[in-house]
Amino acid sequence: MTSTVFLQRIADLYDEFKQHDARQSDRLKRYRNIEAESAKLLAMLVRSQQSKRILEIGTSTGYSTLWLAEAAKAVGAKVQTLEINAFRSAQAKKYAEEFGLEHFIDFWVGDASVYLAEANDPFDFILLDAERGSYVSYWEDLKRLMQSCGSSLIIDNVISHAAEVKEMLELIRLDDNFMSTILPVGAGLCLVVAR
Structure with a gap:
């Protein structure tokens, strides 16, 4: 898929996801994907940092996953994405296949705290975009997984949901x-870098 085709298809998918969310009164039924400009910035950071091991916490339907995978393809990397909802993870996998990016993504279904507690190898790039009430409990494991100087953690929604991420x-x-x-x-990104 050429970059022009990717950009057009991803823009159409973003519109589709936004329309879905607009029809949902229940917050948990919304896809709540990251904003387009945030996703593009993530892909740019992966490219500029030449990140090789990428972790995404909160796949949802895979909008940000696709951006990360497209960048991973460009730098010879792989994305590990975690999602507690099996149906959403399956949707994300379907989109990855449509985009021809499935070989650059490992989908994991379950509670992120379980994955983080068991993970041993550090990541150079981590996106945290999940249920904000769990963030504080992830911090010790996230620190351990950001061992190398220059490892980056990006946390989404830090302006739109400031009160919910304040403690983190x-x-x-x-x-x-x-x-x-x-x-x-x-919605506001917090960029965290290991010294």
């Missing part, structure tokens, strides 16, 4: 092993 951002701020900044892109 404070934990990061107080940790001398990490630097962080808020990027006013999309």
Whole structure:
């Protein structure tokens, strides 16, 4: 798939997902995918950092996964994506196949806390875009998985849902092993880098 075809197809998919969410009154039935400009920035960061091991926590229907996988393909990397909802993970896998990106993604279904607790190999790039109430409980494992200097963690929704991520951002701020900044892109991204 050429980059022009990818950009057109991903834009159409984003519109489709936004229309779906607009019809849902129940928050949990919405796909709640990352904003288009945030997803594009993630792909740019993967490319510029030449990230080889990419972890996504919260696949949903795979919008951000596709952007990460397209960047992973460009730099010779792989995306490990975690989703608790098996149906959504299956949807994301279907889209990955449509885009020809399935070989660059490992789909894992289950509670992210279980995966994080058992994971041993560090990641150079981590996207955290899941249920915000769990973030604090992930922090110790995330720190362990960001061992190398320059490893990046991106947390979504830090402006749109500031109160829900406040405790997590404070934990990061107080940790001398990490630097962080808020990027006013999309719903707000927090970029965390290991020192």
